[in-house]
Every structure is written in C-alpha cells, then in structure tokens.
Amino acid sequence: MFNREEILQAFEEKGLRATSQRYCIMEYLARRPVHLTADEIFRAVNRSDPRASRATVYNSLNALSEAGLVRDISVDGKATLFDSNLRRHHHFVCDLCAAVEDVEWFESPRFSRAELAGRRIREFEVVLRGTCKKCNSKATV
Amino acid sequence: MFNREEILQAFEEKGLRATSQRYCIMEYLARRPVHLTADEIFRAVNRSDPRASRATVYNSLNALSEAGLVRDISVDGKATLFDSNLRRHHHFVCDLCAAVEDVEWFESPRFSRAELAGRRIREFEVVLRGTCKKCNSKATV
DNA sequence: TTTTGTGCAAAAGGTTTGCATACGA
DNA sequence: TCGTATGCAAACCTTTTGCACAAAA
Secondary structure, eight states: OOOHHHHHHHHHHTTOOOHHHHHHHHHHHOOOOOOOHHHHHHHHHHHHOOOOOOOHHHHHHHHHTTSSSSEEOOTTTOOOEEOOSSSSSEEEEEEOOOOEEEOOOOOOOOOOOOHTTTTTEEEEEEEEEEEHHHHHHHHOO | OOHHHHHHHHHTTTTTTOOHHHHHHHHHHHHHHSSSHHHHHHHHHHHOTTTTTHHHHHHHHHHHHHSSSSEEEEEETTTOEEEEOOEEEEEEEEETTEEEEEEEEOOOOOOOOOHHHTTTEEEEEEEEEEEHHHHHHHHHH
C-alpha cells in the first residue's frame, strides 16, 4: 500500500518531520488493514523499538490524523481506532463481537434548505450496526 | 413530554424498579431536550438530592439506556451524551463549537446481497459534521 | 542553530467496580 | 423478606501534559 518513498513523500507534503517513530507507525498501519487502537499500535512499535513511548504514539497518531494520513473512528466511548484506509468509506460495528469493519461508501441524501436549517454540511459519517458474518454463522450452527 | 405517571409506567413496563434517583434522572432528561453528559446530569440530580452519587447516575443511565428509555451517543471519544428523544433521528456535530444537534431521520439506502457480505443490519446511525447555524452567522458578521 | 518531536512520569478525564447498607416489590 | 439499587471510595482505562533531552531541518 505505502512503500518507504511514498510515506516519506507524504510526510514532506504535509510538512511533518520524518521521525523514525512516525515512520514506524505509518508503516505498521499500512501493513495491517484493520482498525487498531493506539495501545495496540504502541505495543507493536515498542516491540521493534523498545524506547518508543506511549505518549509519542498518541502524539504521532494525532499528527498523522490531522494531516489526513490516517483516519480515526471512535465508537461507543471505547478506545479510538486508527486505520490507513483513505478511500471514502463507512463503518459497520458488530453487536456481538464489537468488530469494526469498513463498508463501501454511499452518498448522503440531498437536504432541502429547510432541513439544513442554517447548517453547512461538510462530512457524512455512517455507522451501521448489526451482526457480522462470523457471528451470524456461529449462531446458525 | 413525560409526566410522573408516564415515567413510572415506563419503568414498570421495562421491569425497572422505580427508585427516586432513576425517576429524577428521567424527569430531568425529559425537561431538558438537549444532549447532556452523565456528569451534567449528576450535578443536576445531586443539586436536588445531595446524597445522590455519581456512580448511581452512571449505573442508572446505563439501565435506562438498555431499557430504551433514553438514548446515548458518543462522539469523538468525548463523554457520552444522553437524551430522551426517542423519535428516530440522526445527529449533527458542529466542527467549531462541538454542539450536537438532532436532525430529521432519513432512511438507509438498501443494500444488495453482495454489499451485505453476510452481515445483518439492525441499525443505521448517521453523524453529519459541518458548521452550525450559530457559528455560520458569527463567521459572516 | 532553531524548531519540533521524544521519553518519562504524572495527571487528567470519564467510567466502572467491590462492598456494606438501604430500599422497593 | 428478598433481591436489587445505592453510596462511597478506589480502581481502571484511555489520553494528555510538563519538562528536560534529542533529533530534524
């Protein structure tokens, strides 16, 4: 998904200093196309560089997120999840196992002037809830 | 919105014991048609009954929410917000002042079998983001 | 050299929990 | 009376912060 060059170039474009910790984090997220908590990312990064600190992982994730290089989603007050899937997409959360999955993007409906009520809409974020494939098949067995 | 009888009847229907704390919380939420944090609710309830504890407010809100008598929404990892608006609705969050507003319900698109990918959808939750009426008018002035 | 990021530890929210007591059914 | 809810305080989990030091630009 991202090779070294692409990551470093993205940092430069966004005006982010290319520190080894940030690079590690970006690379780890790019390799693992799932939603990860800051703590999971911290443990992974800390495994390869035992001096990497939890605070830096949090700070870096915030910086990467603000720069638009990773996306974060927080569901039900649990720990924020990060991923590097930059394609527009929505999310599905399983009621049973709490897994978070990406779902294909679909358009927002158009709002009438009355419905907008003076608001300006920038983003449209959907969370679908239900039971995931895995849990459904377990229940059937 | 809710009078005493209605609240007590709702508790009975849901098999919830009618404790004075729960009643207080329900009544307060019914009187204030906004999104409130558990802490705001705690402070209000505690004002009228100084013995009411924070833990009970959290426990009660969870019980009320599970019973479907209040709804909760958590946005951006900040404190969960509670409200007693049980009509189906979506939410709008202002980028600038972080206000959370209810918006009219609109239907989910229909998903094809392929899009569902073995999932069963129970709920469709939308968060619109942008700038609210108040912030827009400030910016224009 | 100048800035910005890092590591560490401590603190800050928000929420849950264990246990003895009180209270609703 | 019986079982569940409450109050209290402590614990927990996630995230942020202050400060001295290190590393990018």
